[in-house]
Amino acid sequence: MTDSPDLAAISATASLTESTYEALKTAIFRNQLTPGTALSVPELARQLEVSRTPVREAVQRLIYEGLAVHAPHRGAQVSQVDLDDLRELYVVREVLEGLAARLATERLDGAGLIALRDTVAEHERALTAGADQATHIELDVRFHRLVREVAGNPHLNAALEPIAGRSHIALHSLWRNADAPRLALDEHAEVVAAMATGDPELAEAAARRHISRLRIRLSQAKFRDETTPDAPRRRKPSLTGADASSASGDPAREGAGSPG
Secondary structure, eight states: OOOOOOOOOOOOEEEHHHHHHHHHHHHHHHTTSSSSOOHHHHHHHHHHHSSSHHHHHHHHHHTTTTTTEEEETTTTOOOOBBBBHHHHHHHHHHHHHHHHHHHHHHHHHHHHHHHHHHHHHHHHHHHHTTOOOHHHHHHHHHHHHHHHHTEEEEHHHHHHHHHHHHHHHTHHHTTTTTTTTHHHHHHHHHHHHHHHHHHHHHHHHHHHHHHHHHHHHHHHHHHHHHHOSSOTOOOOOBTTSGGGGGGGGGOOEEEEHHOO
16 A cells, blocks of 8 residues: 655635545546545645535545445555456446446437537547547547446446446556557447447447457456466466556457457
8 A cells, every 4th residue: 555645736616625635536546646546635635725524525525436445444545456356347347337338328418519529529630640549548538437327327336336436446457558549449439429329239239349348358358367477377467567568568459449
């Protein structure tokens, strides 16, 4: 577990809890708060120059969304996800994201379709402009959250939100593949195109395909890690450190997948 780094103070707004949450979430996505970092309420309140109450509420929201966990005897800390755990998460996430796309297609109206297309277009502009890794991750999170919002099923959202949050923590390593943002964006566009047809089964298949490609890639990365002569036996690599580089080098689209 690492200590919390210094964060910039946030300005007073109408919703202090929301501003605090956004500040902490951004710090996580920008790898300023790295996996394993302690989320000390008093320390974060001091750095952000707010009271402890909005920090406490923001940390609870991060835990709900899977971006943080409560560790026994240590308190809240930024989530850590190792390679084996992430592969298991994606088995479940593939099914749930597919269901989200199916339900969203059944409820999709003109406004929802415009919002989805606008998100994809914004990501395209960010990619063209050479945006940083954190921007790609934030747009990826926004896309999947929007699909869940259109689906409108609170039980599905409650099940999928923490899984998606934990998987996005690992994107700091997976985005090291220069092709990953383009692959993710193209696959998001395919999901939206399938939803626009009004065919729930087609949309579900596109969403599951998007997630399964990354899962297959993770399996291949694990295999390469275990068969590398210099790799220690029974080593459990972490997607939050240097070991994650083994997960980012497969150029093939089928099976290579994309994060998010």
